Amino acid sequence: MRIGLLGTGPWATAAHAPALQDHPDLDFVGVWGRRPEAAEELAGRHGTRAYQDVDALLADVDAVAVALPPSVQAGLAVRAASAGCHLLLDKPVATTAEQAREVVAAVRAAEVASVVFFTTRFVPGSAAWITEQAATGGWFTARAQWLGAVFSDAGHPFATPWRKEKGALWDVGPHALSVLLPVLGDVRRVAAAVPGPGDTAQLVLDHEGGASSTLTLSLTAPPAASGAEVQLRGASGVADLPESTEGAVPSLVRAADALLGAARTGTPHPCDAAFGLRVTEILAEAELLLDKNTG
Template sequence: MDDERGGGMRIGLLGTGPWAERTHAPALRRHEELDFVGVWGRRPDAARDLAERHGTRAYEDVDALLADVDAVALAVPPAVQARLAVRAARAGRHLLLDKPLATDVAEGRAVAEAVRAAGVASVVFFTVRFRPETRAWIGEQAARGGWFTARAQWLGAVFTGDSPYAASPWRREKGALWDVGPHALSVLLPVLGDVRRVAAATRGPGDTVHAVLDHAGGASSVLTLSLTAPPAAAGAAVELRGAAGVSVLPESADEGAVPALLRAGDALLAAARTGRPHPCDAAFALRVTEVLAEAEALLGGAAPGGSPAGR
């Protein structure tokens, strides 16, 4: 299918939840080179409502939407995303995916293989990777090298504050490891190299997880991940220490997720037009899934359950 009609790539949205409503639909509507063709959701009434508010069409059949577009953006739970992404890739549609790619390695591998076999472009929306300050910092630190150790803290208050995502069933089931763990890995891997092994993983309060990673570049890193942090303690920080001294991930302007998703849309367009894979493609996201699955295996059963700390 030709990616150009009326000057833009035709794209559809799969999903109607809070993330689709707050981020994907506004970004797809605003993007100057994306033609927002329509919305499909597992709840047809929600799809109709979202489509009406953004001046587009609701589809009751996902295959009908796939027939009308060049690409799809997915804002659905990971297990649903994996199935739909394979379906869309096999139909020859480019993919703007969300993190995590999947919470099951086999499902994630199926997506990556479908993308490769179909020759379609894929970009996974690791939000922080599409912020200019983060992109520049990662490039500088990767070029500098010589890192000895790192720590990454991604502390959210999804279950302890007033987050619109607090009722998300998959977050309740999988917790911080799978929700914010991908963000931390998306920053560390391009700087420190691939993870050779997850050396240790243990649980903290609520759904908090601590993990120690051994990187191919010789450095080690420690992750602290939580969705049950006290609201006053929430935030993200990454610190590197090595031969060059100490480097800290700069804080980004509080612009929200929509501008970052607009840049992810730019990245998908570039990958589709040039055929060059984006650094945050499905293959990279599969590797993130594999690392998180290894950490999950070390943690064993129990948790997260969505139970806030101290409750």
């Protein structure tokens, strides 16, 4: 599959470009970015072509991987799908439900495959745990803590403008939801959303399966306190999401495998654009409550 990369930032540099270059079943055709000089540098590093015209890249590929801020990603995803390109998207798909719906509509209209890179879902141990707990069922409650130090660790490469604007809710919130939804079921309502220190958000969710979950999300945690944990409690006892030290590149390679499979079979992947839309809708509901409770 011929694939192009949209984006030249730290995530594109650290994860996307190496994964696309190393994948045995992908032909890494080229890079487009909003900064042409960055596209030239990244393309040169990986022996591929820098494109100044995004439509020219879309015309030369079968698929695109997107590593751009979500508000930029959404519009380009619609454009790429309309050009017949399969989509390997980053989370969140968008930061408004309207934008995310436009992406899903374009994917369906063009009949292209889509996969959203919720990192944890492409880590083998974590994915197996999620499948096992979903099959077990009977969960009463869950607690998820996704704490990063992006804004408390000076010079952190991911302290990007969109993260400063949207905060932990939109950056790490999708990770937590990608674990909880397949286990506890869809969210019937966001029961509470309360701001904490810095960009910290604390949510209480009511799930269709009858369970409740609490989420603590932050990018301003002290570095010594950062980390991710998910714990379930129910009829079968207590279950904790296994820790993983695997880097992003192997997980992204597996996400590309998933895109290849969905494109080949026509069977939607569980982490497709429609799932990304549902995550966006939940986060948008939480954002409204946070705004009401701020100050």
